[in-house]
Amino acid sequence: MASVKTRLIFRAAVDVFSERGFEKATMDEIAAKARVAKGTIYYHFKSKEELFVFLVEQGTELLHENVLSHLTEEMDAQEKIREIIRAQLAFFTAYRDFCIIILRETWGDEARHREFRRMLVHYVHSIRQVIEQGIEEQVFSVENAEIAAWSLFGSTSITALHHLFADKTVDLVALAPAMQEIALGGLHAKEIT
Structure with a gap:
């Protein structure tokens, strides 16, 4: 993983996807869990x-x-x-x-x-x-x-x-x-x- 932010997003995504499932998880929840702006996630990932x-x-x-x-x-x-x-x-x-x-x-x-x-x-x-x-x-x-x-x-x-x-x-x-x-x-x- 390239950056600190990407690692934070990765860990947050693991937590949110495991808790809520893919369909119910939102990018807002992942951003909040990672403590990054939602735009930061979209900078790294289109969807x-x-x-x-x-x-x-x-x-x-x-x-x-x-x-x-x-x-x-x-x-x-x-x-x-x-x-x-x-x-x-x-x-x-x-x-x-x-x-x-x-x-x-x-x-x-x-x-x-x-x-x-x-x-x-x-x-x-x-x-x-x-x-x-x-x-x-x-x-x-x-x-x-x-x-x-x-x-x-x-x-x-x-x-x-x-x-x-x-x-x-x-x-x-x-x-x-x-x-x-x-x-x-x-x-x-x-x-x-």
Whole structure:
């Protein structure tokens, strides 16, 4: 983000969009929350929709950086998948309001959904590469790494959203072990020994 004012607008927009939803939020509320003139917002963004797209773009970049920065070359594919799940849940805990915005608002409007999906492609592609690594290491047996990557992102995100709506204080990272077990072990019955 380029300027201090843009950062103030970003934070205020996250607060207002998460509290009121995209349709009910107004540029006046965002300006008041950011403590800037409404004209300042319009100087940076032509419309509420453009501001929303900026917010989602910045947020998905943060997601990408925060989650993937935890992966190392030394990790095998299973360790990377465990870390992706844990770090994504940690991100959604740290950026709770942003999580609610992107997961609630982007599914409601087709244009917003397409834009959000376009922004997520880079992140999900990184997950796909980890899954392909696991296929090469012969620890994953999926046939379609892209579907697996989108499924991993989607299941982790929707589970996070469900718990964030149910309890604002929930520690999403505590859900990581169960989600890692499902992601890496599937829903197969355990063998009786």
